Amino acid sequence: MPRSLYARSLSETLKIKSASAMASRSFHSGAFTATLVERPAPGPDPTEPSAIEDAFVFAVWQGEMFRRELWIDGRPIPTEQPLSAGAFSFLDLRQRSSALFRAPVRTVLFHLPKAIFKEISDESGGPQIDELMLRPGRPYQDKVVAALAQAFLPALEQPDHASRLFVDHVARALAVHALQTYGGLAVPRCRGGLAPWQRRRLLELLDANLGGDLTLADMAGACDLSTRHLVRAFGESFGMPPYRWLMMRRIERARALLGDGRMSIAEIALACGFADQSHFTRAFTKATNLSPAAWRRQMRF
Numbered sequence: 001m002p003r004s005l006y007a008r009s010l011s012e013t014l015k016i017k018s019a020s021a022m023a024s025r026s027f028h029s030g031a032f033t034a035t036l037v038e039r040p041a042p043g044p045d046p047t048e049p050s051a052i053e054d055a056f057v058f059a060v061w062q063g064e065m066f067r068r069e070l071w072i073d074g075r076p077i078p079t080e081q082p083l084s085a086g087a088f089s090f091l092d093l094r095q096r097s098s099a100l101f102r103a104p105v106r107t108v109l110f111h112l113p114k115a116i117f118k119e120i121s122d123e124s125g126g127p128q129i130d131e132l133m134l135r136p137g138r139p140y141q142d143k144v145v146a147a148l149a150q151a152f153l154p155a156l157e158q159p160d161h162a163s164r165l166f167v168d169h170v171a172r173a174l175a176v177h178a179l180q181t182y183g184g185l186a187v188p189r190c191r192g193g194l195a196p197w198q199r200r201r202l203l204e205l206l207d208a209n210l211g212g213d214l215t216l217a218d219m220a221g222a223c224d225l226s227t228r229h230l231v232r233a234f235g236e237s238f239g240m241p242p243y244r245w246l247m248m249r250r251i252e253r254a255r256a257l258l259g260d261g262r263m264s265i266a267e268i269a270l271a272c273g274f275a276d277q278s279h280f281t282r283a284f285t286k287a288t289n290l291s292p293a294a295w296r297r298q299m300r301f
Helices: 005-014 116-126 143-159 163-181 196-208 216-223 229-239 243-258 265-271 277-288 292-299
Strands: 020-024 032-039 053-063 068-072 075-078 090-092 097-101 105-113
Touching: 005 032, 005 143, 020 163, 032 163, 053 163, 075 116, 090 143, 097 196, 097 216, 105 116, 105 143, 116 163, 116 216, 116 229, 143 163, 163 216, 163 229, 163 243, 196 216, 196 243, 196 292, 216 229, 229 243, 243 265, 243 292, 265 292, 277 292
Parallel strands: none
Antiparallel strands: 020 032, 032 105, 053 090, 053 105, 068 075, 068 097
16 A cells, blocks of 8 residues: 655654554545554643645544644644544644643544645536635534544554555545535435446456455546546445445455355455465454354364
8 A cells, every 4th residue: 555755744744753654546536544642641842843844634543532733834824622523623734733732642634635625616517616614623423434534544553454446535525525514515316227238347347356445546547537426326126335345345255265265364355365374363253253263164064
């Protein structure tokens, strides 16, 4: 999974050892990045001002409470204290910001280059959205943003177990939600599912890439569709997003191999695209309510 230069810069700015990050390449114009930042102790001094960049950040706070002071272009930003879990604040990286943390930090940062907004606007056929109706540094409550951050946490905590299709799906969901809710973008509904040849082509691609290396952009290109149209049409045709279908297909193949009995559970895990045996066991148990070993024993009787 691609790592992020933004995460590396963030680690240096916050003076922390490292920040776990994942990047989605589902957009042609730039990389969407999700980063988990954890700092167990408050900092004695404000951070260095952030670098100027044509991008935006949604910082979604995790944990019980969060306290910090914030300056944007050298001006203090009043904020409600403390910030509750699930709240987010918005930063415009065209302005320099610095912060003084009064409590341990645990937050998910969604980093969106502004070029992504233009790409989504072009796909929708509407006017370009240049700004979001959000005030930098102020706290906001948004159940969708909070839920997407929660959905991303397991992937950030165990990047080797994450599906690229899942990362792409959440990235696009967050970007479109931000533009619709805070930019006024009207996204027309794409009616109709996939054509038969598109269905066949996608199933071939997914079966050949159970390891999750396939991206939404790869799938859209194979069907001559925009990524937005691909996601909607796939859902109408199969009743689920691509990443969920991929997981279902992994489990189906694993059942067949477990029943065959010639491969070990560790070998089956790798053959079906899981990072390791523990990842396979968790996913299989969640899907079937039985561990792979228990399922194999049951099949023998």
